[in-house]
Amino acid sequence: MFPAAVSVTSLDDMIDMTRALADTPGAADRVFLNSAGSSLPPTPVLDEVVGHLRREAAIGGYEAAGERADDLEAGYGVFAELLGCRPDQIAFTDSATRSWFAAFDAVPLTAGDRVLVGEVEYAGNAIPLLMRAEAVGATVEVVPSDADGTFSADALDAMLDERVKLVSVVHVPTNGGVVADVRRISDAAHAAGALVLLDACQAVGQLAVDAGALDVDILTGTGRKWLRGPRGTGFLAVRDRAAAVLKPKAADLHGATWTGTETYELRTDARVYELWECDIASRLGLITAARYLLDLGQEAVEETVTARAAHLRAGLSEIPGVTLHDLGARKSGLVTFSVADRSAEEVKAGLAAQDVAVSVSARSSTYLDMSRRGLTQIVRASPHYFVTEKQLDKAVAEVALLAR
Template sequence: MIDMTKVLTDTPGAADRVFLNSAGSSLVPRPVLDEVVGHLRREAEIGGYEAADEREADLEAGYGVFAELLGCRADQIAFTDSATRSWLAAFDALPLAAGDRVLVGEVEYAGNAIPLLMRARAVGASVEVVPSDADGTFAAEALAELLDERVKLVSVVHVPTNGGVVADVRRISDAAHAVGALVLLDACQSVGQLAVDVEALDVDIVTGTGRKWLRGPRGTGFLAVRDRAARVLAPKLADLHGGTWTGTESFELRPDARVYELWENDVAGRLGLIAAARYLLELGPAAVEEAVGQRATYLRAGLAAIPGVTVHDLGARKAGLVTFSVAGRSAAQVQAALAARDVTVTTSSRSSTYLDMSRRGLTDIVRASPHYFVGEAQLDTAIAEVANIAG
């Protein structure tokens, strides 16, 4: 069980407002804030190189922390400046040629879809959409029909940006691996709210961010590259951290996932990211998943009972993203009205998940994402304020 007294002490911002935007950028807990600010102060005192040298052991230990969090090996972990950077670095290393195929789901995120389409156009590959089933994830029969030996990658969004559906990842992985395809899991919206075990999911590449449910600082991300992918991927760009200059015309790349890192990085931010992962591990990912699920279920039920409010979440298994609309109001109008009442939500537009939103006839929706530090009384406040807006 989560110690709410400690959590609320560590999250003073949660006392001043009903914060429902952990799917965007969550409130960092005090230990993370102290780690980041403390290191910046140390850099100001003795210099950036020297301050980093002092924390070398802690930075090195961070790979083991994330290996524990994700259920993989430390040598399979890399740190980057964002989930997008992680995703692009891995995807860019995937050999892709004319005639190759990439499969995506209808909830694919625009930040992934755009580079997929760009590269496919450049090399003559194709990006094909697997239709969704009633739960909003890859339809099993449709996936089976589309898979063949020309499919090099299946891109899976674990939890989409515009709703609470949780993909049936292991089913998708098993089907993809049967034809030799790699599975790239966008875990941007899952790590930090769901217990994620990459070995159990049997995915090959995992990308994620610090700023969302993990409650880390902005400008931080992580990447996991498991052995099946490491044998296939060929990184195109590396610096003196990812490789070693061994002769006038020779070099050697690192054999581990850190080949995707750059030498220059935000050391304070990385220390904060590691602190956020430790904080989650201390709470227990399973306990956090249970708490977030309870809060999201409570909020969905309260919103669904309001006349004029439509909840849009799909899925037999739902995560902590709660999406809804209010009749006669745009999502931006609802967001602004709630902000004036100290209730923080955000919006999601069709351009972020074009396929799914178009299929469902949605242009924009309000997105609320309650983390474990949001109490039931605060959720009641949010529900009441939405009711006032709807009325």
């Protein structure tokens, strides 16, 4: 069941699997294929979070945070290295949603302005886009997809004009394996004077993501998915082009300084989007997860995840009654499929009974793309590098049994 162009040896050589499996005990007795939902944190991340919570219980939260002030500050440099930007362009939040909201709310939008989105736009972005556009008299317009299932270059060029203030791009959609050609979209948007907001929620941790090389203005992401960090963590990168025009809607005593009875000064770096109160233990865990990824090597992780997904797709494609739903010439670690005469929820439950964890992607999450393709629900499998090929073959075998 191996893809023809990929050998077993080359797959195993990409990542130190001995280390990966030792650091992921939760993957030993089950086939975990839900890193696109919430992955299994490696042991160093778990130890960091639990250890800090114990320290807080021993000496107090303020005191424990004070002991780790240098490590917390170093985290901005860690994420700058991870995302290809400067430390002053990094902010930490409690989720990808919070990161996206904070940045989007700061984008100046008025009546007559236009925002462009792709057909794979995520509901968590689309709903606030539509709400704000309705409130200010702007419009949200959909760029048709090309054969790959992402922004059509010709359609994007035709729709761009001086009224387009923002292009919202999903790097990897929640309901399929396609990887957007982000740099092509950025170049076109910038030529028209628009900002580019990249939702990298499903990208960071499985793909090598460089905000500078992609030339995006704003990048948002989460810790809980492919990065293998704790839940309740997020990050935001705001590059210079965006920082010059964004107008933060709210700040507290961390994002600003109260300078007089009726005056205040906003921070000039990305931390203006942070709040003073945060989960210190989880943030330390998030930073540890980023260090862990950098130590493994982003390119090695990307190669491994891509190969794992290709292996899984190859196996599923051989099963009568199974239909794959991934689009694009370049595919990511998300593998989506359906089984004839079974709902996606039935497949998920059947696999769970055999210790294979997958998730379900519903039309409401990516309404435009799923409606365009006539899909209501699909099964989503997302194998990370710690999933072995033997486990993938077990998953394929269990799907085959359900498909009979």
